[in-house]
Amino acid sequence: MVGACAVMPDLAIIGGEVVDFQGPMLRRSRASILVRGGRIVGITRDRFPAARETLIAAGMFILPGFVNAHCHAIHLLLRGLTDGLRYHQWLEQVMYRALPHYVAADARVAAELFSAEAIRSGITTIGDSTDFGNRAELVDATLAAFRKAGMRCVYFRNFSDAPPAPLSGNRESARAALAEIENLMSRWSRDPLRTIGPGINEPHFSTPQAFRKAVQLAEAHSVPLMAHVAETREDAVIDGENVIDWMMRHRILSPRLVLAHCVWLRDQDFRKIASAGAAVTWQPSTNAFLADGVMPIRSVLKAGIVVGLGTDDTNANDRVNMFSEMRTAALLTKIARRDSMAITPLELLRIATSGGAAALGLGATVGSIAIGKSADLVLIDAKALRPFSDLASALVYQAGGPEVDTVLINGRIVMRHRELLTLDEPALRARAQRAANGVLLRSGIAIDRKGRAP
Numbered sequence: 001m002v003g004a005c006a007v008m009p010d011l012a013i014i015g016g017e018v019v020d021f022q023g024p025m026l027r028r029s030r031a032s033i034l035v036r037g038g039r040i041v042g043i044t045r046d047r048f049p050a051a052r053e054t055l056i057a058a059g060m061f062i063l064p065g066f067v068n069a070h071c072h073a074i075h076l077l078l079r080g081l082t083d084g085l086r087y088h089q090w091l092e093q094v095m096y097r098a099l100p101h102y103v104a105a106d107a108r109v110a111a112e113l114f115s116a117e118a119i120r121s122g123i124t125t126i127g128d129s130t131d132f133g134n135r136a137e138l139v140d141a142t143l144a145a146f147r148k149a150g151m152r153c154v155y156f157r158n159f160s161d162a163p164p165a166p167l168s169g170n171r172e173s174a175r176a177a178l179a180e181i182e183n184l185m186s187r188w189s190r191d192p193l194r195t196i197g198p199g200i201n202e203p204h205f206s207t208p209q210a211f212r213k214a215v216q217l218a219e220a221h222s223v224p225l226m227a228h229v230a231e232t233r234e235d236a237v238i239d240g241e242n243v244i245d246w247m248m249r250h251r252i253l254s255p256r257l258v259l260a261h262c263v264w265l266r267d268q269d270f271r272k273i274a275s276a277g278a279a280v281t282w283q284p285s286t287n288a289f290l291a292d293g294v295m296p297i298r299s300v301l302k303a304g305i306v307v308g309l310g311t312d313d314t315n316a317n318d319r320v321n322m323f324s325e326m327r328t329a330a331l332l333t334k335i336a337r338r339d340s341m342a343i344t345p346l347e348l349l350r351i352a353t354s355g356g357a358a359a360l361g362l363g364a365t366v367g368s369i370a371i372g373k374s375a376d377l378v379l380i381d382a383k384a385l386r387p388f389s390d391l392a393s394a395l396v397y398q399a400g401g402p403e404v405d406t407v408l409i410n411g412r413i414v415m416r417h418r419e420l421l422t423l424d425e426p427a428l429r430a431r432a433q434r435a436a437n438g439v440l441l442r443s444g445i446a447i448d449r450k451g452r453a454p
Contacts, residue, residue, distance in 0.1 A: 007036065008036075008050060008051065008052060009034040009035055009036045009041060009042065009049070009050075009051040009052070010035055010036050010037070010051065010052050010053065010411060011034070011035040011036075011051055011052070011053045011054070011055060011375075011411060012032055012033070012034055012035075012049045012050070012051035012053070012054050012055070013032060013033040013035070013054075013055045013057050013062065013377070013379075014032045014047060014048065014049070014054060014055070014056060014057060014058075015032075015047070015056050015057050015058035015059075015060075016030075016031075016033075016057030016058070016060040016061065016062040016379065017029065017030055017031075017060070017061050017062065017382075018030075018031045018033065018043065018062045018369055019061050019062060019063050019369075019391065020368070020369060021064070021346060021349045021350045021353055021354065021368070021392075022350070022354065022368050025346070026346055026349075026391060026392045028061075028391065030045070031043050031044060031045060032044050032045070032046055032047065032048075032049050033062065033369070033375070033377070034049060034051060035051075035375040035408075035411045036411075037411070038192070038374055038375060038410035038411035038412070039372060039373065039374055039375060039411065040369065040370065040371050040372065040373055040374070040375050041371065042371065043369070043370075043371060055406070055413070057379050057406075059381065059382050059383060060379040060380060060381060060382060060405060060406070061379070061380040061382055061391070062369065062377055062378070062379055062380075063122070063353075063369075063377070063378045063379075063380060063395075064353045064354070064366065064367055064368050064369050064376065064377065064378070065122060065123065065124025065125060065353070065366065065376035065377060065378050065407065065408075065409065066121070066122045066123045066124065066125075066322040066352050066353060066356075066378070067123070067124070067125040067126075067127075067308060067309075067352065067353060067355075067356030067357050067359075067360065067362070067366065067367060068118060068123045068125065068126045068127065068309075068310055068311050068320070068322060068356070069127045069258075069281040069308025069309060069310045069355075069356035069359050069360055070127050070129065070226065070258075070260045070281040070283055070308070070310030070311075070312055071114075071126055071127065071128055071129070071310055071311050071312055071313075071314070071320070072128065072129055072130075072131065072312065072313045072314065073110060073111040073114035073115070073126070073128050073142060073145075073146075073314065074099075074102065074106070074107045074110040074111055074114075074130070074138065074142055075095070075099075075110070075131075075313045075314045075315045075316075076110040076111075076113055076114050076314035076315065076320075076432065077098075077102075077106060077109075077110045077315075077432060077435055077436040077439055078094055078095070078098055078314075078315035078436070078439070079314060079315045079318045079436075080315070080318070081094045081098075081315060081445065082094060082289065082290070082313075082315050082316045082318075083289075085290070086232075086290060086291060087231060087232045087290045087292055088232070088234075090290060090316060091166075091167060092166045092167065094315065094445070095131065096131075096166065096167045096169055096170075097443050097444075097445060098439050098440070098443045098445060099131055099132050099169070099170075100132070100169045100443070101439050101442040101443040102132075102135070102138055102439060103137070104137040104138060104140070104141040105141070105435065106435045106438070106439055107137075107138040107141040107142050107145070108141040108142070108144060108145050109145075109428060109431045109432050109435050110145075110314075110432060110435065111128075111141070111142045111145030111146060111149075112145040112148060112149060112423055112428055113423075113425070113428040113429065113432050114145075114314060114320055115145065115146060115149030115151045115423065116149070116420055116423045116425045116428060117319075117320035117321070118151065118320045119149070119151070119407050119409075119414055119415050119420065119423075120401055120404060120415065120418075120420070121320065121321040121322050121323055121324075121401040121404060122322060122323075122378040122380075122401070122404045122407060123320070123322055124151070124152055124366070124376040124377075124378070124407060124408075124409045125151075125152040125153070125154070125356070125357065125360070125362065125366055125376065126146075126151060126152070126153050126154070127153075127154045127156065127224075127226065127258070127281070127308070127310065127356070127359075127360050128142070128146070128153055128154070128155050128156065129156040129158055129199050129226050129260075130142065130155070130156070130157060130158050130199070131158060131170060131201060132158075132169070132170045133157045133158045133159050133170065133172075133177065133180075133181075133199070134159065134170050134171075134172040134177070135170075136180070139155075139157060139184070142155070143155060143184075143188065143194065146193075146194070147191070147193070147194070148422060148423070149414070149422050149423055150193070150409050150410075150412055150414040150422045151193070151409065151414075152193045152362075152366065152374075152376060152409055152410065153193065153194055153195070154195040154197060154223075154224060154360045154361070154362070155184075155194065155195065155196050155197070156197050156198065156199030156224075156225070156226040157177075157180070157181045157184055157196060157197070157198060157199055158170075158198075158199035158200065158201050158226075159172055159174065159177030159178075159181075159198070159199070159200070159201075159206075159210075159214075160172070160200075160201045160202075160205035160206060161173060161174045161177070161205075161206055161207055161210045162205060162206055162207050162210075163201070163205040164204070164205070167205070170201075174206075174207070174209070174210030174213055174214075177198075177210075178198065178213055178214065178217055181196065181197075181198050181217065182217065182221075184196045185221060185223070192410065193409070193410055195223055195224075195360075195361070195362075196223065197218055197221075197223040197224045197225055197226065198214040198217050198218055198223075198225050199214075199225065199226045199227065200214055200225070200226070200227040200228075201227075201228060202227070202228045202229070202231075202235060203227065203229065203238055203243055203246065203247065203252075204235060204238060208246075208250035208252065211227075211247075211250065211252050212250060212251060212252055215252055215254045215256065215257065218254070218256040218257075219254060219256050222256075222361075223256070223361065224256055224257075224258050224279075224359075224360055224361045225254070225256050225257050225258065226258045226260060226281075227257065227258070227259055227260065228260045228261055229243055229244075229259045229260065229261060229262055229265075230243055230244075230261060230262050230263055230264040230265050230269075231260075231261035231263055231264075231287070231292050232263070232264065232292050232293075233264050233293075235264070236264035236265065242266075242269065243265075244265060244269040244272050244273065245272075248272060248276075253272065253273065253276035253278055254276060254277075254278060255276065255277030255278060256278075256361075257276070257278040257279070258278070258279045258280070258281060258308075258359055258360065259273065259278060259279070259280050259281070260280075260281045260283065260310070260312075261281075261283060261287065261292070261295065262280050262282075262295055262300070263287055263292050263293040263294065263295045264293060265296075265299075267296075267299050267302075267303070270296075270299050270300055270302075270303040270305060271303050273303065273305055274303040274304045274305045278305070279305065279306040279307065279308070279358070279359035280295075280300055280305050280306070280307045280308075280359070281307065281308045281309070281310045281356070281359055282295050282297060282300075282307055282308070282309050282310065282329065282351070283295075283309075283310045283311070283312035284309075284325065284328045284329040284332050284333075285311065285312065285317045285319070285324070285325055285328045286311075286312035286313050286316045286317050288328065288332060289316045289317060289318075290316055294332050294333065294336040296336075297329070297333055297342075297343060298333075298337065298342065298343070301347070306355060306358045306359050307351055307355050307359065308351060308352075308355045308356030308357075308358070308359035308360065309322065309325055309326065309329065309348070309351050309352045309355070309356060310325070310356075311324075311325050321400070321401050322352050323395070323396075323399045323400050323401050324400065324401075325352070326345075326348045326349070326352055326395075326396045327396055327397055329343070329348060329351075330343055330345070330348055330396055330397070344392075345390070345392035345393045345395065345396040345397070346392045348396050349392055349395060349396065353367045353368065354367035354368050355367075374409075374410050374411070375408050375410065375411040376408065376409050376410065377407070377408045378404055378406075378407050378408075379404070379405045379406040379407070380395075380399070380403050380404060380405065381403050381404075381405045384402065384403040385398060385399060385403055402418075404418075405417055405418060
């Protein structure tokens with residue numbers, strides 16, 4: 001705890017109970033949080049510190065904002081088309097059939113509504129991946145949507161220089177893609193809430209030379225690189241070789257690498273990832289939805305790998321809700337291991353906050369409540385959780401999102417008392433429905449009388 005600041009804070013959050021997930025046990029303390037220039041500049045026991053604005057948090061738990069470490073925001077328009085499909089069927093019959101028919105306005109409304117749902121569930125940072133990075137208009141519209149929402153974002157501009165024939169709609173040369181990624185980095189370099197990084201859809205969709213150049217670009221600019229790895233059993237092998245061994249042989253594993261999914265990796269693979277200093281993101285709902293499998297989280301943690309949690313695809317989940325994701329992660333892990341103690345609520349809370357922040361290279365900025373860090377904060381209505389006996393358990397197993405009362409990102413209040421201040425959600429939902437109808441019509445995806453795509 002520190003006293004009041006020498007310079008008047010912009011905001012004082014008073015009367016709440018600060019919750020800390022960093023140590024071996026959850027800690028709760030009555031304190032006021034002082035914010036200036038978007039950052040936490042003081043945490044004090046002073047009940048009424050001076051500030052230009054005061055936010056009363058009486059009856060609230062104050063948590064660090066959740067970090068949605070891996071997601072695809074613009075897929076939100078394609079909800080309801082995936083149930084009953086396996087991973088590669090989903091890619092061919094839904095994703096790569098519909099996404100080429102998006103226009104910029106579709107990406108914009110989808111990303112704005114995604115942000116609204118994220119904020120409502122306490123998500124303040126996202127790691128978003130674009131599947132059609134060769135569509136500059138979709139990239140620009142998505143980033144503009146996140147800026148309007150006030151959402152903190154690490155945006156992975158994906159590319160594929162060697163996709164399989166059924167998925168060739170987003171093929172582009174590695175040279176052109178990497179040049180455009182550098183251009184995006186330059187254009188958004190002055191925005192403190194935006195980080196641009198390269199992305200690889202899958203190792204199978206890329207030449208090793210292109211993948212290695214993407215890693216070199218990430219290392220040169222000190223940004224993360226996202227890649228989907230071993231989501232299915234088939235994708236754990238490339239040309240008869242284990243995918244992690246393939247990446248090591250081609251000098252691709254790097255501390256800048258963030259590997260999404262990793263469902264079908266072995267203990268020795270996780271040890272190699274740990275030795276390289278790479279991170280992992282866990283998407284339990286999507287992996288369950290598509291029947292991919294369950295990532296062996298205990299093997300990941302035992303190896304000492306930094307791991308974050310992600311809601312992944314908004315049409316193969318179909319929620320943008322970190323409470324839901326934590327609960328699903330816990331239950332799947334318990335049943336997969338036949339062990340009711342397979343993972344604890346406190347572990348999940350850390351993965352959903354500081355773990356995701358560290359995985360995205362933002363560990364010094366977000367993920368916990370500390371002086372010097374960004375004021376990305378979530379106020380939870382304690383009354384909405386009652387009755388409960390253990391707060392960590394209540395947040396993972398009881399909460400669903402409506403308990404989130406107020407959300408701040410970089411010191412800016414983006415939701416107050418459940419009212420979104422940056423977005424008009426009812427209007428977004430109407431626009432999103434019209435946009436979804438248009439995409440389905442243009443792509444020729446028909447909905448039969450049973451309400452699903454053939």
